[in-house]
Amino acid sequence: AVGALSDSKDFVEDLLKGKTVDLSFQGIDHFKNEVGFVKLAENDHTAILMKIAETMKKIFQEKGILAGDERAFKPHLTFMKLSKSAQLRKQVKRIDSSLYEDFKSHYFGDEILHRLDLCSMLKKKQPNGYYYCESSIVFGEKHAAEPDDAELVSLSKRLVENAVLKAVQQYLEETQNKTRQTDGSPVKTKEAESGNKNESDNDNS
Secondary structure, three states, X not given: OHHHHHHHHHHHHHXXXXXXXXXXXXXXXXXXXXXXXXXXXXXXXXHHHHHHHXXXXXXXXXXXXXXXXXXXXXXXXXXXXXXXXHHHHHHOOOOOHHHXXXXXXXXXXXXXXXXXXXXXXXXXXOOOOOOEEEEEEEOOOOOOOOOXXXXXXXXXXXXXXXXXXXXXXXXXXXXXXXXXXXXXXXXXXXXXXXXXXXXXXXXXX
């Protein structure tokens, strides 16, 4: 795999022909409500990235290395993944889209593609949280500022906190309802409370 990555450098540079690939990140989406990510805005640079991905896949396959499955290549910037937090997964089964409603069209920043990493999904991650990197190829120079890391971390933290709070509230409501049913106390619904309020208002009029 390291050899295949090294061999791909000339092909990628020939494809770029000295041009830079400026990737813009805007808006938020999800995978099955389990992974939250920032979307890559579609433009001419995105098309070049797709060609690079196709070229890399072909080179790896020619080396007898399986490169991904048949799913379409969908580059993205993940900021929240429920499967990475066992404790959170116990309470939160899905990411509620209302949690990031205000950021669905938010512009997060640009990133110029200047390096491709071959990462291991099995080896221990680096201290900074990034995957273990087996090898890299570098081309061009990095000029643009990366998407605001502080902003992404803040957004991720806020979404997690909101999700946990919502799960706790739901748990407390369910526990209270079960307790009322057990001791024979009637369980008030919003409709019943609204009806009682209307009756009270009519009596006072």
